Structures are given as C-alpha cells and as structure tokens.
Amino acid sequence: MARPRKTTDQSSTVSVSLRVDPAIKYAIDIAARIQKRTVTGVVEWSVEKSLATVQMPIDFMVAGKKSPELPESESVIEAVKDRLWSPDDAIRLVRLAFEFPSLLTFEESLLWESLRLSPPFWRFTPLVVVEASPWKNARLDVITKYWPELTRRVSESGKIVQVTWEDVGLPTPYELEERKAQAIEDGGYYQDVERENEALRNENKALRSLTDSLKTVLMKIDPKTAKFKKEDLPPQL
Template sequence: MEKSQGGRVDLGSRNKSEVITIRINPKLKFGLELMARLHNRSVAQTVEMAIQRVLEDPFDGIQNLRDVRYERDLIEKLWSPHRGERLLRMVLTHPELLSYEEEVLWHKLTRAGVTEDYLEGTGLDDLHLRPNCNQREFEERIADFWDKLDETERSATSKSKGKSRKEPLAP
C-alpha cells in the first residue's frame, strides 16, 4: 500500500467486505436462491446487489423515528475508510445518527481532552470546527485515541481470560 499525503495509507483501492449474519424465513431464502440463479450470481452477491439498490433508491417521504431524511448521497458524505474521519463527519453533520457505542466513544474523547483544541459549541447538536483548525490532525488524534482504547480493552480481555484458565498441576 502506498502512503498518501499526511502519512495516511491509501485505502481507496482496497475492496474489503464485511461479514453480516441475517435470519430470514425459508420463503425469502428460496427467492434469493432463485434470483441468484437467474442472475448467475451467488446468494451473497445477490443480497449485496439488493442492498445497494435499496440504498440508492430510498423511500422518500417516509418519516423515521429520528426525524431524519435519508439522502441519496448521505453515505458518500459520511463514509471514510479512516474511522476517526468517519466519526468526526458523523458528529459534525448528523450527530443524531450516532450509535450508542459511537456516543460513548465521543464522550470518552471529550472527557480526555482530545476535542478541546479543535471544536467550538456545546453539546453534540451545536458542534463545529474552530476556525483554522487542522482537521486532518484532529482526525488522526481521534483515531490514535480510539486505537489506544482498543488496545487497552484487548489487554484487559486477555488478562481476564488468563485469570480464568487453571494452571496445570505439577506432577
């Protein structure tokens, strides 16, 4: 992988798929299998194609519980392969769409002082970048903090697993 400007690794050309598990009724599964055969695709490819179509042609005019309209380009506006950048985009443009885990992470970032030199405003609904703030540097600080949290969590998990294992008895 080539390094791009700012020390970031260019992830744009990498097509990494995510694995999801879904539960569907037998009739829908049969329909998916038939559709896959008709299009000479796998069932996974057929499901991915169907999801892409739904995301490209959302149900306009239907209200949702969060009172947010789905826009065709919403994914493009929010997506980044860099999770710090993606979280910041969500916080600044659509904080109402943050998951619980993302909100918890954001509060940890705020309490740790990671955000104070970069943002102005009070509360999630009123945040904006400070004038002349280095957004890329901010995104990288978010990602670094997140990586350290992950590392701490992995370390705590491995320690707790180590304690639960019984030591072999000496002969």
C-alpha cells in the same frame, strides 16, 4: 507458503450471517439464476437498492443568528458513499457525529463529547458543534492513534473523559512556542538580525557623513545649491 489472512479492516468485504425465511432464500436463488449472479451478489445488490430508498434524517445546526438552511434529503447509501464511510472506526464516528448526531448511540455520544472537549484532537478547540468539522478542524491522525485508549477509558468510566496533551504524548501549544523560540535562538537568528541592523546603522552613518561633506563642498562653490531639505537626509537609526 500460505498467505496471511487479511483482517476485517484490510479486506474489501466482510462476512455477515443472516437468518431469512426459506421462501425468501429460494427467491434469492431464483433471482441469482435470472441475473446470472452469485447468491452473495444478489443479496448485496438487493441491500444496496433498498438502502437507496431509506432517507437519512435531516439534522442541522444553527450557526450564529442566521436562520438554518435545511439540507436536501439524501438516501443512506448516498450519505455513506459520499461522506460517512471510512475504513477507520474513529473517523467513521467523527463523520457520523458531525453530520447526523441524532443517530449516535449513547456510547457513541460519550465518545463524541470526549473528543469535542479534548483540545489535542483539534487544530483549534471547537466552542460550538459547527466548529467540530472532521474535514476542517479535526486532527484525525491523533484521534485515530489514541482511539483504542479513548474507547477503553470511556467504557471503563461510563462517562465523558477529557484527554490532555500529555495523554496523547504531544506538547501543548505553549510548549511548542517555547521550542520554536529556543530553536530560533540556538540557530543564531537573533544574532544575525542584530548584525544586519548594526551594518545598516553603520551604512547610515557613512551616508550622513558623506552628505555633510558634500554639503560643505557645495557651500564653498555655490551656497544656493547647497540647500538641503530635511527629508533629503537619510534617517537616523
């Protein structure tokens, strides 16, 4: 039985078609013989070596009134391996947009702004760019699930779109609080609390009654011993 082919997202490698000068192709063949690699291996090795020499732009964002600290320069391959790469298209865009917004295309900028302005995609709505962190704030599972629909809407409208809670099929924070309150009420939480308070009130009354009785007895035996301070008595509920 033939195995099903892996999709691009499932495969560990992707196919790339290149047109190169015949002399360069011959040089790749020679390098493959020297390094005892396949032609593909030589090309991949060469590209990775070249990417290590290309530096990412230094993008920074000013948070508050503090002077920005310029990050250290890093190569493309370092940035990709360290933070940018993900097999998921949506997550890749969010990471690239947050780290290097100057590298976004116009279409990617529309998608990014649509994400930033839509509360369902965040734990708390980012008021400034520095709060739109894919690691600390973004709800990546929601973004990934809605990504095909978001790209379709942005592509068709050609502008920024705002996604609502209803669009992604999630309740609003207010609705969540209502559900929690209803669940607590249905579970008898408030009734249990009231019963506990009533039991405490009854115990308090019993203690005060016992204290009064003890004071009466002591007054008959020794009036000096029966002097109680107000703070010695249990508080009234």
